[in-house]
Amino acid sequence: MLKHWPPLNTLRGFEAAARLGSFHKAAEELHLTQSAISQQIRSLENYLEQPLFFREGRSVSLTDAGHDLLSTTQVMLQQLTVGIRRLEQYRKPNQLVVNTTPAFARHWLVPHLGDFHRRHPEVDLWLFTSDEIPDMTTQTIDVAVRDDISAQADCGFRVLLQDRLYPACHPGVLELAADVRTTLHGEREMDWSYWNTQGGAAVGQQLHGLNFSDPGQLLDAACQGLGIALVSELLAERARQEGVLVALTTQAIRGPKWAWLVHRNSEADVLTQRFCRWLEHKLVD
Numbered sequence: 001m002l003k004h005w006p007p008l009n010t011l012r013g014f015e016a017a018a019r020l021g022s023f024h025k026a027a028e029e030l031h032l033t034q035s036a037i038s039q040q041i042r043s044l045e046n047y048l049e050q051p052l053f054f055r056e057g058r059s060v061s062l063t064d065a066g067h068d069l070l071s072t073t074q075v076m077l078q079q080l081t082v083g084i085r086r087l088e089q090y091r092k093p094n095q096l097v098v099n100t101t102p103a104f105a106r107h108w109l110v111p112h113l114g115d116f117h118r119r120h121p122e123v124d125l126w127l128f129t130s131d132e133i134p135d136m137t138t139q140t141i142d143v144a145v146r147d148d149i150s151a152q153a154d155c156g157f158r159v160l161l162q163d164r165l166y167p168a169c170h171p172g173v174l175e176l177a178a179d180v181r182t183t184l185h186g187e188r189e190m191d192w193s194y195w196n197t198q199g200g201a202a203v204g205q206q207l208h209g210l211n212f213s214d215p216g217q218l219l220d221a222a223c224q225g226l227g228i229a230l231v232s233e234l235l236a237e238r239a240r241q242e243g244v245l246v247a248l249t250t251q252a253i254r255g256p257k258w259a260w261l262v263h264r265n266s267e268a269d270v271l272t273q274r275f276c277r278w279l280e281h282k283l284v285d
Contacts, residue, residue: 013040018070099144103216107235140267147256156262163255164233167248170225179202182227186218198253
C-alpha cells in the first residue's frame with residue numbers, strides 16, 4: 001500500500017496531458033505553463049518510480065503504466081467532481097442547520113415545525129439529529145438545541161428552560177394493580193434512582209422491567225401502554241394533551257436544562273435570529 005496519496009494537482013495534470021496527448025494543451029486547459037505540467041508529470045513519475053509517458057521531441061504518448069493510471073484517474077476525478085457538485089445542496093441561500101436530540105425532534109420540535117414554517121416560509125430548515133453532542137467548531141451547524149450541552153468555544157450559550165420530570169403511564173395501565181405494572185427505565189435523570197434520590201414518592205416502580213437509552217423511545221413505550229415511566233414534562237406535553245399519557249402523581253422533580261448553542265458565525269444571521277426568537281417564544285409560552 002502507498003504510504004500517502006500523490007498530490008491531487010499532479011493527477012489533474014497527468015490526466016489532462018494523457019487525454020490531450022500534449023503537455024502544451026494540458027497547460028492551456030489548466031491555465032498553467034508547460035513547464036509546470038512537465039514538472040508535475042516528473043514528480044508523479046518519481047513518486048510512482050516508473051515512466052508514464054514516452055517523450056519524442058514535442059510529442060508524448062502513454063506507456064502501459066500510463067494507460068492503466070489514466071483509466072483509474074479519470075474515474076476518480078469524475079467521482080470527485082460529482083461529489084463536489086452534490087455539496088451544492090448544502091449551500092442553499094436560506095438554509096438553517098439545526099441540531100438536536102432524536103427525542104426532542106420527535107416529541108417537540110417536529111410537531112411545532114408547521115407553526116415555524118407558516119411564520120417563516122423563507123427559511124430552508126435542515127433538522128440534523130444526533131445522540132452525540134456536536135462539536136460546533138468542526139461541524140456545519142448554526143444552532144444546537146439540546147438538554148445535554150454546555151458552553152463551547154466560538155458559540156453563544158443560553159439556558160432556555162428548566163425541565164421537570166414526573167411518573168406517568170397510559171390510561172389503560174392505571175387499571176392494573178400497582179404491583180403488576182411493568183416499570184420502564186431510562187438513563188440519566190430518567191432513571192428511577194434519580195427519582196428516589198430527589199424524594200420522589202413510591203408509585204409502584206420496580207428495579208426490573210424494560211430499559212431504554214433514548215428518552216424519546218421511553219416516552220413512546222409509556223404512551224403505548226408498556227408500563228410506567230419517568231418522563232420529561234416538555235417532551236410529554238403533547239401526549240398528555242392527546243390523552244395517551246396521564247401522571248401517576250402531582251409531584252414533579254427537577255430535570256435537565258434545555259439550552260442552545262449558536263455558532264458565532266450565525267449569531268448575526270437573520271434566519272438564525274428568527275428561529276431563535278420563535279423557539280424561545282414557543283418554549284416559554
